[in-house]
């Protein structure tokens with residue numbers, strides 16, 4: 001730096017002293033000191049470049065290990081056996097489904113609550129109400145069973161050797177959906193010691209509905225009429241055991 005002209009207003013300064021240069025030096029030193037001070041106050045002292053490099057290398061290696069083994073953090077590896085993963089509520093709602101036997105038993109037993117007061121929880125009836133356990137009107141054909149339940153029964157009737165002469169009003173609407181009918185039939189045919197085992201499809205229940213629409217009378221069935229319906233079997237394909245169906249619609253889920 002070249003020597004500055006001496007300010008005539010500051011005559012006490014020596015000529016050999018470069019005031020501007022000296023002053024600049026003082027400023028640099030003090031501002032450096034104050035930067036240092038500030039850094040220390042923050043607790044953010046400069047870190048050695050090697051610490052930074054080593055840390056970066058570790059991070060890259062660790063990251064690539066985690067990403068390359070994509071089941072390292074898979075949910076299933078970390079969940080205890082017997083625990084069920086919460087349903088994913090973000091996608092479309094899951095289809096409620098189950099094995100047809102279980103779905104039918106659950107639905108059928110719900111419908112049976114309407115019958116239980118008379119035919120008893122064990123299906124064995126009593127002196128006033130005929131049994132559904134071992135009843136030929138229950139086990140032989142779903143057509144006879146549904147004819148009785150949908151239209152009611154009147155007059156003397158003998159079921160499983162138990163005779164009554166009474167009346168049952170209609171217990172089920174004739175337009176009840178096919179799934180509920182199939183479930184009730186399956187439940188009654190496979191409870192109380194009954195063991196028919198056939199798994200009717202909802203579609204097969206349409207055959208009952210068609211026959212019911214052709215009935216000459218709208219009123220109660222009688223033993224004689226039910227004895228005719230006992231001989232009529234439902235046609236078409238049954239469900240295979242274990243078939244998974246939609247609980248709401250009865251459709252088969254592949």
Ligand code: HEC
Nearest residue numbers: 115118130131135137153154155159164165166167168171
């Ligand atoms: C209010 C009492 C009562 C209710 C509720 C009732 N039943 Fe009956 N059920 C009877 C009586 C009484 C008879 C016999 C009618 C006769 O004497 O002609 C009968 C007869 C039957 C028969 C034919 C005879 C036999 O024992 O197999 C079937 C099948 C039947 N009921 C099924 C059902 C089903 C299924 C339900 C429920 C959806 C039901 N009943 C609800 C009183 C009832």
